[in-house]
Amino acid sequence: MALQSTTRSRLIIPALAPVYTSAHETVETILRVVAGLLLVTHGFGKITNPFGTIGMVEGLGFYPGIFWSPLLAATEFFGGILVTIGLFTRPASFAAMIVLLVTVYFHGIVQNQGLMGAEKSILWAAIFLFFAFRGGNSHSVDARLSRTF
Template sequence: MTDLTSTRPPAMVPALQRLYLPFDTTVETLLRVIAGVLLVTHGYGKIINPFGAVGMVEGLGFYPGVFWSPLLAATEFFGGILVAIGLFTRPAAFAAMIVLLVTVYFHGIVTGDGLAGAEKSILWAAIFLFFAVRGSNAQSVDAKIGKQI
């Protein structure tokens, strides 16, 4: 983990820096927790019925569906928990990003909805890309155990 204050450009209005700088770690943690919890809620139905998405994943070209459907359920549900608490944040966020990029493909190309259909998935993929690259911060289980992948 790096100290963000040393790598940031100087503030355009230095007086305002005192207002927002104390909150940057808290806001980053809040974004991570919200993204993780929303991924858990999205994956909850799939984890209850892990083979329920077999037809959907096979329709996207992922065979065998009996393998990919439970993997999708586990990635969304357990990956969301890991991101939310900040444990194995990078690999969990990377897996979530891959799932979301597949949904970009599905909504943007397969269904023919274009950007209008894929924009939420693009935004969510970008959020998980941020955490896949950045990892967690001081307010995470990774930080408490002193390790990050």
Template sequence: MTDTIHINSRPRAIVPVLERIYLPLDTFAETLLRVVAGVLLVTHGYGKILDPFGTVGMVEGLGFYPGVFWSPLLAATEFFGGIFIAVGLLTRPAAFAATIVLLVTVYFHGIVQGEGLGGAEKSVLWAAVTFFFAIRGANGQSIDAKLGRQF
């Protein structure tokens, strides 16, 4: 006889009374993570959006030519993508684009700057967070859910 694993099934809590805390906070915790990730991307991209061509040299130094194309794209991805992630609008494509940007920063800090994992660890963590939302999408507390559509 085979056991069926359900995607939404959860293991029982070792201390069952704690489920009364965990279950009601489940959606809130996921929403909080999405909003915080989005807001932090916005704040990180704010300076870039004010000067969208300010990172031309940096992006060309990483091999992305022409920098006049990639620099504003980087600014828009961080700033507007962060807004989209925070409010849960087009969450998957915005989070996917942010994941790509963050993987480039992993390469930049870890390889180009020679900082290794210690220099890239924040980018690795953030890439994992944005990858989570690229795959999962937003939850019920999002504009995507209110529209009844996800990408």
């Protein structure tokens, strides 16, 4: 209660405090679902051809590509599904964050695009970092199972 009254007194429009308090879990869930679905969409092409990125992953120094390429496909596609439904949210989000940090390196350094080329990957990595620490919240399969990492 003290936290809510402190927050309420700091708001420019204190009447919005109930809206913020009641909607924060729903908005967080929407962010998790959207991030997960976009990761699934991004991984769909890779999962239909799991060995299609062998050259790319080996070009980044990940050998053997025959191992890393399907792992990348599975992380994006199945990891996105797990994040979307909120099952094993923390490890799936952590894996997605690692993949996205590699894309930051790829776009920013390898392709010499700098911040402009890496900024979307940085944003996505930060979103998945959030869920790696926060978990799936009460609107997740993790919460229904009463188990989480």
